[in-house]
Amino acid sequence: MRLHKHFPPSNQQLRKLFMLALPDEKLRQLYLAMHKYFPQARIYDIAIPELCKQGLYATAVTWHKKLIERKDLPSSVRTTELVMHYLAMTGAKTQLMECTRLMVAAGVTFTPYKAQNILIPTAISRKLMNVSEDENDDGSENGYSDEFCARLVATRFFSIENIINTLGFLGVREIGPLALRELATRELPHNPYCRAVQDRLDQLSKASVSTGRSTFSILVRRLAAEGQSHLLANVVACDLHTDTFEDYNLQESLLTFYHENSDTIAFNRTMAILTAKVPERDVLTRRWNLLLRSYLTRRELQAVKNTVGKMQELQLPIEPRSATHMGQTLLSRRQTGRRPADTEELGLLVHIWQDVLRSGSQVPPYVWTEILRRLGMSGRLVALERLALWLAAWYSSPANRTSMSCILSRSAGDTELLHPTTNIDLKPNNPLHPLHVIFAPALQQAIVAWGFQHSHSARQGRGRHLSRLDWTWGLSLLRKLRDRNVHVGQQNVSKAFRLRILILFGPSDSKRKINRLIRQRNKDSLGLYIKKAKEVWGLDLLGRPQPKICHEERQMIPPSFMDFK
Numbered sequence: 250m251r252l253h254k255h256f257p258p259s260n261q262q263l264r265k266l267f268m269l270a271l272p273d274e275k276l277r278q279l280y281l282a283m284h285k286y287f288p289q290a291r292i293y294d295i296a297i298p299e300l301c302k303q304g305l306y307a308t309a310v311t312w313h314k315k316l317i318e319r320k321d322l323p324s325s326v327r328t329t330e331l332v333m334h335y336l337a338m339t340g341a342k343t344q345l346m347e348c349t350r351l352m353v354a355a356g357v358t359f360t361p362y363k364a365q366n367i368l369i370p371t372a373i374s375r376k377l378m379n380v381s382e383d384e385n386d387d388g389s390e391n392g393y394s395d396e397f398c399a400r401l402v403a404t405r406f407f408s409i410e411n412i413i414n415t416l417g418f419l420g421v422r423e424i425g426p427l428a429l430r431e432l433a434t435r436e437l438p439h440n441p442y443c444r445a446v447q448d449r450l451d452q453l454s455k456a457s458v459s460t461g462r463s464t465f466s467i468l469v470r471r472l473a474a475e476g477q478s479h480l481l482a483n484v485v486a487c488d489l490h491t492d493t494f495e496d497y498n499l500q501e502s503l504l505t506f507y508h509e510n511s512d513t514i515a516f517n518r519t520m521a522i523l524t525a526k527v528p529e530r531d532v533l534t535r536r537w538n539l540l541l542r543s544y545l546t547r548r549e550l551q552a553v554k555n556t557v558g559k560m561q562e563l564q565l566p567i568e569p570r571s572a573t574h575m576g577q578t579l580l581s582r583r584q585t586g587r588r589p590a591d592t593e594e595l596g597l598l599v600h601i602w603q604d605v606l607r608s609g610s611q612v613p614p615y616v617w618t619e620i621l622r623r624l625g626m627s628g629r630l631v632a633l634e635r636l637a638l639w640l641a642a643w644y645s646s647p648a649n650r651t652s653m654s655c656i657l658s659r660s661a662g663d664t665e666l667l668h669p670t671t672n673i674d675l676k677p678n679n680p681l682h683p684l685h686v687i688f689a690p691a692l693q694q695a696i697v698a699w700g701f702q703h704s705h706s707a708r709q710g711r712g713r714h715l716s717r718l719d720w721t722w723g724l725s726l727l728r729k730l731r732d733r734n735v736h737v738g739q740q741n742v743s744k745a746f747r748l749r750i751l752i753l754f755g756p757s758d759s760k761r762k763i764n765r766l767i768r769q770r771n772k773d774s775l776g777l778y779i780k781k782a783k784e785v786w787g788l789d790l791l792g793r794p795q796p797k798i799c800h801e802e803r804q805m806i807p808p809s810f811m812d813f814k
Contacts, residue, residue, distance in 0.1 A: 260291050267292055271299060281312060285319055292316070293323045301331040306680045310336065310344060317351045326357060339686055340615035395425030402431040409435060409449060417456035424458060426465035426491035433469060433485045442478040464494040468525040483518050494522050505543045538568045545571075545578045550597070557601055566610035572602060576616050583623065595623060599636060606643060614644070614683035618692055625699040630718055633699075634726050637688075641733040644683045677736040684735045693737060697723040697745035701752075702763055720749075720778075721785045728786055739788065746782060746790040750775065 258266075270276035284290055293316045300309035313332050316322075323329055329352065336345040398421065402412055409432065416424065424432075432449055439445035450470060453460060460466040465484075472481035493499060500522050507516040520536060527535045537560050544552040560567060579594045599620060602612045617640055624633035675682040700723030724742070731737040752764045754775050759765055782790050 257287065257289060260289070263287065263290050264292055264295050267296055268299070271303065277308065281315060284315070284321070288320070290319075290321055293321050294328050297323070297328060297332060301335070304676075304679050306332070306335040310348070313348055314351060317348075317355050317357075320355065322355055322357055326352070329357075335681060338613075338615065338681055339689075340613065340618075393419065393421055395427045398424045398428035399431045402428050402435070405435075410452065413449070413452050413456050413458065416453075416458050421458055423461050424453070425461055426463045426494070429460050429466050429469060430485060430491060433481075437482060437485065441476075442482055443473045443476045446473040446481065463491065464522060464525045465491040468494070468521060471525065472521070480517060480521055483514060484521065487515075487518060494525075497523065501539065501542065504539060505546045508540075508543045509547060533563075534565045534568070537563070537565050538571045541567070541571050542574050545574055548578060550579075550594075554597070557604070561604065561608070564608075566608050567601070567605045569611045569613060572605050572610070572612045573616060575601060576619065580619065580623070595620060595629075595632075603639070614686040617687045618689065621687070621692060622695065625695060628699075628703045630699060630703060630722060633696075634722075634729075637726060637730060638733065640687055641684060641730050641735050644687075645734040677734050682736070688730060688735050688737070690738065690741045693727060693741055694745035694748075696726055697742065698749065699723055700726075701749045701767060721781055724782060724785045742786065743790045750778060750791070753778070 267280060270280040284292070296312055296316070297309050300306075300312060309332050313329065329348075332348065333345065336348065398416065401407075401415070402409070402424075404412070407415075433446050436442065436445040436449060446469065450460065450473060460470065468484060469481065472484065500519055504516065504519040504523065507519060520539060523539055524532050524535050537556070541553065541556045541560070544556055557567070575598055579598050581594070602616075605612050617636075621633055621637060624630070624636065677684060679685060700718070701720045704718055704720040704722065724746070727737050727742060752759050753768055753771050758768065779789075779791055
């Protein structure tokens with residue numbers, strides 16, 4: 250390290266050194282600690298992809314933060330895609346926001362990434378053109394802003410035909426939503442209204458003037474073409490600024506407000522705004538999903554059931570956004586580490602989500618973890634086991650692998666895009682595999698703990714289900730999951746079992762009341778626990794760590810029914 254000031258290593262040498270350190274965790278930690286002494290280092294583009302390729306996603310997140318803080322930036326935001334994908338897959342919203350904030354603060358540009366994923370209109374926005382031309386060396390200012398064009402169109406002294414000709418003569422290649430609104434407003438007295446607006450749109454097209462790809466412009470063109478005069482007039486005359494049409498979350502909140510207040514005109518207008526950029530074949534699906542989310546926000550459970558039933562009858566899929574919204578609205582708030590006050594809504598939610606998967610749509614895998622936790626904390630172990638085995642069967646079936654990773658990529662008005670993982674046939678131990686996301690190490694340890702707690706506890710919850718269960722229930726379920734292609738780590742299970750044994754036979758009492766009760770009521774010896782654990786799990790859980798167990802993939806047919814009564 251003393252020589253690095255006088256003989257600093259090159260980036261190529263640092264990258265070769267990283268590849269040597271990659272296979273060993275301690276060497277990776279040492280390399281990361283050493284990295285801060287080389288401010289000229291640029292290893293992000295090779296380090297993060299390689300870590301993700303090895304399945305070390307959690308490590309990649311840590312390296313991402315450290316490298317960004319040290320100004321070792323990615324050459325393109327696309328390099329960060331795998332890290333962002335992992336965080337979105339696992340529902341780590343806080344970390345996702347933090348990683349994004351660090352990139353923005355460091356000056357990482359997102360423009361190239363967006364340009365490859367979003368259709369760019371053929372006409373260049375005049376406002377963007379003005380900005381780019383203002384940066385020219387000669388400082389000349391060309392082009393006309395949307396506000397200027399709107400004032401020009403609103404001038405009653407000139408006819409619309411002359412204004413359109415003038416725009417073409419001035420070289421205006423695109424007008425924005427403000428100018429288009431003023432043009433449509435001047436046609437309001439005409440009847441039929443849609444025909445008059447369509448004629449103006451045709452005149453603009455002949456003059457080689459585009460109306461752009463804003464939500465307002467797309468909506469006006471669609472309504473004019475469809476001849477919906479009343480709805481078009483309402484869109485043009487409403488008091489909403491055209492910029493608010495781009496705020497999808499705001500418009501959906503307004504939709505719920507109008508729905509609750511039975512404002513049919515405003516409701517239909519907002520529904521049209523929210524479906525403006527949706528392809529024609531998907532409009533009906535989006536409308537029903539918006540209606541479903543409106544009922545969910547208002548917690549009208551009967552209306553939710555009726556809407557879901559109607560959608561199934563029409564064979565319309567429930568979108569991932571709707572499925573996620575169900576969990577946010579139907580599940581009561583739960584303090585971390587505490588069991589929920591009520592679990593009656595779980596049955597409805599599980600049945601709906603299962604139907605969503607069967608219909609060919611998607612449910613983000615990480616949302617199942619909270620359902621399983623609530624069932625376990627409430628003592629509904631039979632229901633938990635049935636759901637866990639159903640999930641293992643579903644996501645292990647080759648026919649269902651296309652439903653593995655789903656990310657709602659845009660909350661704007663465009664059609665929701667689902668990005669499957671690059672390799673659909675993921676290994677069970679890959680952190681991006683849905684079963685790895687659902688049955689995370691923390692949940693596996695909790696399953697072992699629930700077996701102990703609910704077999705000894707006086708609080709039986711669903712007693713008729715627990716009467717035939719003993720403390721080995723958790724180990725038994727994990728073995729069943731392991732046999733169904735779920736990655737269950739031997740060391741992880743051993744750690745959970747050791748902790749339970751320490752609570753029962755350790756030198757001091759636990760601070761948790763339920764653990765003290767388990768210790769008081771225990772009548773079995775330590776030897777009996779070790780013997781039964783080995784019989785159920787098949788391996789010694791208190792001996793030396795065993796090598797990882799790999800299982801061949803096998804096709805599982807998920808059961809068609811689950812009893813949550």
